[in-house]
Amino acid sequence: xxxxxxxxxxxxxxxxxMKLLDDFSxxxxxxxxxxxxxxxxxxxxxVFKEIISxxxxxxxxxxxxxLIVPDFTEFCDQIKxxxxxxxxxxxxxxxxxxxxxxxxxxxxxYIPQLAKMTPSYWGVSVCTIDGQRCSFGxxxxxFTLQSCSKPLTYAIALEELGNEKVHxxxxxxxxxxMFNELVLDSQSNNVLIELVVSSLQRxxxxxxxxxxxxxxxxxxxHADRNYAxxxxxxxxxxxxxxxxxxxxxxxxxxxxWDGALEFLFxxxxxxxxxxxxxxxxxxxQSI
Numbered sequence: 001x002x003x004x005x006x007x008x009x010x011x012x013x014x015x016x017x018m019k020l021l022d023d024f025s026x027x028x029x030x031x032x033x034x035x036x037x038x039x040x041x042x043x044x045x046x047v048f049k050e051i052i053s054x055x056x057x058x059x060x061x062x063x064x065x066x067l068i069v070p071d072f073t074e075f076c077d078q079i080k081x082x083x084x085x086x087x088x089x090x091x092x093x094x095x096x097x098x099x100x101x102x103x104x105x106x107x108x109x110y111i112p113q114l115a116k117m118t119p120s121y122w123g124v125s126v127c128t129i130d131g132q133r134c135s136f137g138x139x140x141x142x143f144t145l146q147s148c149s150k151p152l153t154y155a156i157a158l159e160e161l162g163n164e165k166v167h168x169x170x171x172x173x174x175x176x177x178m179f180n181e182l183v184l185d186s187q188s189n190n191v192l193i194e195l196v197v198s199s200l201q202r203x204x205x206x207x208x209x210x211x212x213x214x215x216x217x218x219x220x221x222h223a224d225r226n227y228a229x230x231x232x233x234x235x236x237x238x239x240x241x242x243x244x245x246x247x248x249x250x251x252x253x254x255x256x257w258d259g260a261l262e263f264l265f266x267x268x269x270x271x272x273x274x275x276x277x278x279x280x281x282x283x284x285q286s287i
Contacts, residue, residue, distance in 0.1 A: 004073060006072035013055055017052055024047065024051060068130040072132050080136055114144060121141050154170075227249065230249050
């Protein structure tokens with residue numbers, strides 16, 4: 001019933017409930033029809049009430065179709081229909097700079113390691129604001145999130161360092177320029193500094209976040225323009241005192257990260273599509 005409503009057994013909000021159910025099923029006097037699964041154990045009303053007590057509100061909402069998407073099965077059928085329809089779209093290609101030169105979406109070829117990604121991969125994961133989830137297609141293939149990581153890591157920097165400290169070095173207004181345009185006004189324009197994998201893992205509800213060293217090395221070896229921007233910023237004293245350009249550049253490449261369409265992170269953290277949507281769900285709940 002829970003999975004039919006879109007909630008997964010691995011949902012961190014249900015961790016305590018699942019542990020109580022597992023402990024109960026292991027008690028020798030309990031009968032569970034010979035199955036080793038805690039989900040097959042029979043519960044009387046009193047025990048059931050005790051086991052679901054850590055999260056009775058969420059479970060009650062799921063059982064009574066009161067989550068944000070009441071008929072999640074029908075919702076998933078609609079998403080699957082859109083997924084199948086879009087899967088046939090093979091339009092678009094990119095040039096060596098990773099820019100779209102015809103209708104469609106780019107496969108980044110300006111970094112050799114990224115150019116190795118299979119362009120036919122196609123996956124969709126959904127996580128509602130109540131944590132209902134479904135996934136279709138290639139959602140277990142790791143991929144690099146690149147600049148998609150920046151709003152998230154920018155938020156982490158604000159949380160860890162505070163508004164005043166961060167905006168001493170990072171602008172807040174959109175520039176309307178390309179991300180790597182060579183221009184400076186004594187402050188880096190809306191760079192959205194990348195931060196730490198562990199924070200991302202917390203944001204993903206404990207899902208797996210990993211580091212993709214191959215992408216990091218590939219990006220670092222093909223980053224002449226980024227280094228040029230770094231040296232320009234260094235000349236204008238845009239970095240905090242005591243920092244070195246190489247350390248800053250390496251950190252930038254390391255956290256410009258991966259995401260895998262159900263769960264990993266890397267430019268170098270790596271993640272799955274489902275991990276990514278769970279991060280967005282957690283951030284939505286915290287606002």
